[in-house]
Amino acid sequence: MSFRRKLLLVFALTVFISVAAVGWIVSVLSRRAFERTSDDRTLALVKQFQREFARRGDDVVHRVEAIAASEPAAHMAVAVTRGAPDYGAYLSEAKSIADSQRLDFLEFVDGQGTIISSAHAPARFGYKESDLSLTQPISKDAYLKQENVPDGVVLGLFATRAIAIGDRSLYVIGGRRLDKDFLASLELPSGMRVLLYQNFGPAFSAQLLIDPSGTVEQADKLAPLIQAAQQKPGEPTEIIHWSSDPANNESMHALPLRGRDQQLVGVLLVGQSQRSYVELEHQITLVALLVGGAGILLAGLLSGWTAGRVTRPVEQLAQAARQVANGNWNTRVDLRSKDELGELAESFNQMTRELLEQRERLIQSERVAAWRELARRLAHELKNPLFPLQLTVENLLRARQQSPEVFEEMFQESTATLLAEIANLKSIIGRFSEFSRMPQPQLQQANANEIMQGVARLFEAQLRSQRAGITCTLDLDDRMPMIAADPDLLHRAISNLVLNAMDAMPEGGTLTLRTGHDGERVRLEICDTGTGLAPEECERLFTPYYTSKQHGTGLGLAIVQSVVSDHGGKISLESAPGRGSTFRIELPLNMDKLSATQSHAHAAKPASLI
Amino acid sequence: MRHFDLRLLAASSLVLVGLAHAARRPQYGGTLHVAIASTPSSLDPAALGQLDAVTCRNLSSLLFDTLVTMDDFGRIRPALALNWQAHPGNQRWQFRLRPGVAFDDGSLLTPGAVAASLRAGNPNWTIYALDDSIAIELNSPDPSLAAELTLPKNSIVKRLPGKVSGTGPFRVSDWQPAKKLVVAASEDYWGGRPFVNSVEITLGTSARDQMMLRELGKADLIEIAPEQARRTAMEGRRVSESAALELVALVFTHQQPSPEDQKLLDALALSVDRASIKNVLLQGGGDPAGGILPNWITGYEFLFSTEFNMVAAQQRRAEVPYAPAWTLSCDPADSLSRLIAERLALKAKDAGMTIRPISTGIGDLRLVRTSLVSVNPRVALTQVTAALGLPPPGLSGDNLEELYKSESALLESHRIIPLFHLPVNYGLSPAVKNWGEKRTGAWDLGEVWLGTEKP
Missing domain, CATH: 3.30.450.20 (PAS domain)
Structure with a gap:
């Protein structure tokens, strides 16, 4: 998860938790306030009923007295x-x-x-x-x-x-x-109502429960409360759930009504609707959700902006680091802030500058070293034919001066030697020239197995003629996919590796040519059981003109690496002294390049016709 | 001087005698104002059956005549029929019509019109229109056919689209269904023109409003509830009272009372304290009834018991181990029925029974009030049993013994407990003259004339 997302998540969680906490606190406080208000209202209604009851009682007394x-x-x-x-x-x-x-x-x-x-x-x-x-x-x-x-x-x-x-x-x-008219005459606050249960029998009867409109629906739900009032002293209260909607809940307070002999003649039920509380709670929840949502949205925007402010330099630094890692050492971070990030960016830029300078120095020194090596190699390569040339010419001069009778014979022999050595010199010069003129691969559909088999056939006779026997083993993947490659270049590169392997096994051994693939890439391995290489040799092995052999130009592996690189692949070496070596070439399938190349070719045809 | 005084005295006496005679002499003219509680929606006698029998008959008699009428003693009198003859076996009857009688639309009364009118109300009869008479053939012998023809439903009516026409002493002048009926005197009525010019009847008037109208002098004839009659008379008001014409009874609505039900019904009958109900609730009005028909019609009603015996009732009740709680329905608009029902329930409770009066629906028991439609006992019993949903009495002859047995069988079926026979009472203003008080409670407004007295 990116730093920006983490920052956004932290912001959102903080806002959400804050809003939820505030909503919960407000909800709890409002519930308590509502319960207090409900109790107060119920108490007020009970007192109102008692006053109304007393007033009606006085009224009845007065009327009966008037009649008397x-x-x-x-x-x-x-x-x-x-x-x-x-x-x-x-x-x-x-x-x-x-x-x-x-x-x-x-x-x-x-x-x-x-x-x-x-x-x-x-x-x-x-x-x-x-x-x-x-x-x-x-x-x-x-x-x-x-x-x-x-x-x-x-x-x-x-x-x-x-x-x-x-x-x-x-x-x-x-x-x-x-009766219901008496109940209807009571002035009730909004959300409250009064029911009367007429206690005419021991068993609860729904018909005996009335409200100002008459009989009460779902009266059975009030039976437990009424029975509690019938059986226990005091004034019980209960929340009645009329339906699954909590807004229809009602807080019912039971007030026992007693006659002259304290017998229970009725139960007055004062109902307080929970609708306003539930609606208030819903509103609080809704507001909390809206505020929370808005907060989260705002947090997202703010965190995005802040994260942008904070993480952009970091991301620039990370991007620059990735570019440096990819070899683009010219990368620079353009930060002008004066904070720690600015210092970091400046340090980064300083680092890349120093890296570039070091690389330039390294390249320069490597170039010098390469020229020196080249000079040494050239000197060495050229020295060998030149010495025979010198000797032959000196022998020819000596023969003309000392033995004119054999001069003609020596002349013939010397010119042959001279021509041979000159041809050798031309050959040396040609190889250097060839390396400098490595052609670009001409991609076409190629089968890596066939290439490996072709190389094996090419060296079959040579391997057999070796004094110490070298056994060639083919370990080819039957399901190798076709690749887009230049078969000739690959053939040449693998041939070079096979020659190296043969050179590495003067005492004989086993040469293994192996192929494989992992879906996206193919793998070509040339393994020998020869002398192997030391780690420091492995590091320099692909350097042009470097060779570990007595008689090499140092161009073979350089050519191999050049061919592999031109195909978009890479070559690696696993080797240890005395344990042989394994060159592993990994090539992309490159079929997309093949189609692009073909389309280019098709597109180019009409133009060439013109 | 002395002779002069004597002459003056004689002349004054003659004037006074003349004035007094003039006050008693019938006078034509004026409008008789009547207020009743009933609310008929039609004037067709066939539709008037929805009203109580007395009101139905009285309203019908204003506009329509029957072939024959019945006097207070049950004797058949000629009306539209001058004479009649029952063929042997009482299965074919022939009535010769009064000539020259016309309907109020001017058309003459013909045997065909009479036959058509009677066929409408009696589909089982075969009626022939002859030259000047009609003949009625019955499926079975009926010695009381003439008495049946006195019923309002057998009034001779000429039915026209949207209108009915009759031959009665009055013709319709203004008709507002269920609200008001104004009838004007028929000048050429075959029985002679009524004295009053018109009769204005206000319908749907409550008992209280009727009393108010009479007190204000806006009603000459009103209905008086039986329980109010005595007090009204004691207050000096003019009250006309018929013989006991209305039956108050308890009817068991279940078709076949079980043996337990019969015992309970016996207990209930014994628990009825008719005396206290008569004295208090009826205010002395009405007669305790043991039979369905009153004694003045049958002469044997006293043979049926009206005994109040709570001990016997409790014993009879105790013979049934479990008694159901019965409901007792009555007309909720009738306060007297309601009071009687409540009193019956209280007494039944004393006897160990539970009876709950109800105002709506039909209970296990019904407290009913039904008027007797005829003073002919055979016709009356048949009509009462039909009105109460009881099995028909099954009378074939015309003798009293058979009638007694039939009524006894009805009572022993435990479907009915007679309670009272109540009279029909009318309040009359002083201006109403020549009110022929009849035992049947019938109006004879054709003979009434209006004086000048004020209430």
């Missing part, structure tokens, strides 16, 4: 004192009075507890009012009670007053229903 003080009630009380009342005369009395006083329940009950008239259950005349305790004092306050009506049982807020006529009494029991 009214003239119809007094007449009824008087009638009751006179014995069995005429129920028919009072059948609709309670109903009309209850309507006028806007009460849902009203009953007139005589001293024996017999219902004289009932507004909510007119057919109950003559029945006993079971909830009226004639032995206990009448409560001054309103109270909760479950009341039987023709449709079943309902929950109501009641008050009782007595009208005493002599030693007899008429009881007025009035009340109002605690």
